[in-house]
Amino acid sequence: MSTEAETDPRKVDAIIERWGRDPSFVIEMMQDVQQELRHLPRAALEQLSAATSTDMARLYHIATFYKAFSLEPRGLFSVQVCTGTACHVRGAARSLDALSRELEVEPGETTEDLLFTLEGVRCLGCCSLAPVVAVGPDLHGDLDSSKVKRLVKKYRKRAAKMEADNA
Ligand code: FES
The missing domain is CATH 3.40.30.10 (Glutaredoxin)
Known part of the structure; x- marks a missing residue:
């Protein structure tokens, strides 16, 4: 399934910029992406990783540790x-x-x-x-x-x- 993040990475960019590309706010960025896209698509995590120099492994660890995050699309x-x-x-x-x-x-x-x-x-x-x-x-x-x-x-x-x- 194609996701919004794959078709419109500008939404994720805007979130990253809002948090000043600061890696210490990566969880906050993930929360905003989750809220905006109702999940954390791989493409969005890759954007976050590149913009904040944070390992994908760390992002996946956070994404699977907290119940508030989902790697699959969630309903409204x-x-x-x-x-x-x-x-x-x-x-x-x-x-x-x-x-x-x-x-x-x-x-x-x-x-x-x-x-x-x-x-x-x-x-x-x-x-x-x-x-x-x-x-x-x-x-x-x-x-x-x-x-x-x-x-x-x-x-x-x-x-x-x-x-x-x-x-
Ligand atoms: S068992 Fe407590 S609310 Fe359902």
């Missing part, structure tokens, strides 16, 4: 289905299955339109709302499988609006 919205005990007892597996069918991806995968990355996660810390699904920063309690279609529709609409606002 991360969909985290809590599979902790309270949510499990209240049907989290059915919610996860329903989301998997609705989004046509397996847990750990990203939809082709790069809108959603689906994941099963441990307790989200709000067990009284079980079963819980987090979409980006939003928590949705009592999210049983019957509510999945509506939830996905809501975020597709939100993504369309964000795109329209950025046009």
Whole structure:
């Protein structure tokens, strides 16, 4: 798959310049690239490496050490289905299955339109709302499988609006 960084390295250049090409800010640069491109493409890491004289091995070490970084494209919205005990007892597996069918991806995968990355996660810390699904920063309690279609529709609409606002 061709990535934005491969087709438009200027975005990565702008980030590098913003941090003054200073190798001591390489993690901050990687955070900005991750946010801008929703992952760290190899081409972007090569740009960072060349501009800051930082080894690719070090960049890959950082990229794989911190959970916030991803070498694969991630969706605009991360969909985290809590599979902790309270949510499990209240049907989290059915919610996860329903989301998997609705989004046509397996847990750990990203939809082709790069809108959603689906994941099963441990307790989200709000067990009284079980079963819980987090979409980006939003928590949705009592999210049983019957509510999945509506939830996905809501975020597709939100993504369309964000795109329209950025046009
Ligand atoms: S078990 Fe799901 S929020 Fe705690």
